[in-house]
Amino acid sequence: MSDPAKLKSAGSAPATSVARANRGRALERLSFQTLIGLLGAIAAILLVAPTAIVVVTSFTSGYSLKFPPPGYSSRWYEALWNDSPELIEAFLLSLKLAGTATVLSIVLAVAAALALARRREAWARTVEAVFLSPLMLPTLAIGLSLLMLFNLAGSGLSFGTLVIGHMAITAPYILRTTSASLSQLDAALLECASALGASPLHAFRTVTLPLIAPGIAAGAFIGFMYSFDNVTVSLFLSDARSEVLPLRMWHIIEGSLDVRAAAVSGVLVAATVVLMVVMERLAGISRHVK
Template sequence: MHRNGPIALFFHGLVVAFVLAPLVVICLVAFTPENTLSIPTTSFSLRWFAAIFEHPDFVQSFYNSLWLATLAATISILLAIPAALAIDRYDFPGRDALNGLFLSPLIIPHLVLGVAFLRLFALIGATGSFFWLVFTHVIVVTPYVMRLVMAALSGMDRSAEQAATTLGASHWTVFRRITAPMILPGITGGWLLAFINSFDELTMSIFVTSPQTVTLPVRMYMYATESIDPMMAAVSALMIALTAAAMLVLDRAFGLDKILVGQK
C-alpha cells in the first residue's frame, strides 16, 4: 500500500495539472501587452483589463448576468428547500416522480433545452423577456441546489427537531430555529453553485436572450466570432477570479468539506 503511495500522488498531481493548466494559461495571456493571444515573456500589462471598461456592452452584460444569476439562484433555493424536505421526510404517491422531475434537467443537453424554450417562447409571445430568461435558468440550476440540500438533510441529526416538537414548538419554529441553521452549509453551497452555473451558462442562453438581455458569456461568444484578441482572456481571468473568491469565502465561512458531505 505504501509502495503505491508516490505513484498515486504523482497521478493525482498530473490530473490536477491537466485541469488547471488551461486556466493558468488564460490568466497569463490576460496580462500580455501584445495584440495577439500570447503569453507575456518580457513584461506584463493591464491594458486588456482596461479595455473591458471601454466596451459598455460588456459592462451591461456583466450586470445582466449578475442580476440574472442572483435571481435564479435565490428562486431555486426557495423551490428546492420545500421540495427536498418533502422528498426526504415523507413517503407519498409520486415521490420518486417528483424527485425525477426536479433532477431531470441534469440529463437533458442544454442545446436541446435552448431550442425547446425558444420554440415555446415564440408560441406564447414571450421572446426577449427577462422574466422568462430567469425562468429558464431556474430550471437549469435547481437540480444542483436540490442535491446539496438533500445531502444536508440526510446527514443531519433529527434529535433536536424531535425534542423541539415534543416541547410544543410549531413546524415553522422548528424549521427556522433548528432545521435551517443545521442545513445552512448545504443551502449556501447550493446557492453558490446555482449562481456560478447560471452566471456561466452559454449554450441555452444563446437561444433565449434578446439584445436587451444579453448575458456576459453570450456577449463573449459574440465578440469572439468577430475578433480574437487578449481582451477575451482578460474577461475570462476576471470570471475565474470572482469564482475563486466566492469559493474561498464559502470555505472560510462554512468549510467546503462540510458542504460536500451535507453536514455542519
C-alpha cells in the same frame, strides 16, 4: 539429536519468506501510489493549464490573443475598466440574472427538499429524480426544449425567459445539497420542538433552517456560478436586449479575438477563487458536494 545448524536454517526460512512478502507488498503499494499520483498530476495539469494560459495571456502587451505573450502589461485590464461599457453592462446583467435565478431557485428547491428528503416512497424518489434530471441532461437540450416550449406558449423571449431557464439549471444543485443536509438532520430535534409546543413554521425557522443553512448556501453558490457563466441556455433564451456576459465574450472571441475577453476571464478566475475560499470557510462547500 538434531543438528543445531539445521534447526537454525529451518527457523530462518519462514522469517525470510515473510520479509520477502513484506518487501513485495511495499513495492506494490509504492508502485500503486506512484501511478495514482502520476495520473492525478496529469489530470491536474490538464484542468489548470487552460486557465493558467488564459490568465497569462490577459497580461499581454500585444493586440491579439497569443501565447506566450510578446510582452507583459496590464493595459487590457485598464481598457476593460475605462473603455468597455458594453462589457460592464453585460456583467451587471449577468449578476442580475444569476442572482434572481438563484434566489427563486432557493425558494423552490428548499420547499421541494423539505417535502421529499425524508420520504422513502417510490413516487418521492421518482419526483426527486425528475427535479435532478437537469444535472444529467445536456444544457443544449434543455435550452432548445425551453425555447420550443416558450414558442408554443407564445410568450416570446425576454429577461423572464432567461430567469426561468436558469432556474431550471440552478435549482437541482440547491435541491441536492439541501437534501443532503436534511438527511443528516436529527429528527429528534424536530420532535422535541413539537413536544415543546412549537408550530411547524416556528420549528423550521428556529431549528431546521439554521442547521441546513450551510447546505443551502453551498448549493446556492454552485448554482449562482453555473448560472453566471452558462452559455447554451442563454444562447437559446436571450433576446437582443438581454445579452449576458458569456454571450458578449463569445461574440468578441468569434469576431475579433479581442484581448479584453482574456482580461474578463482573468477577473472572473480571481473572483471565483476568492469566493470559493470565502464560501468554504463559511459554509464548507466540500462537505456538501461529496
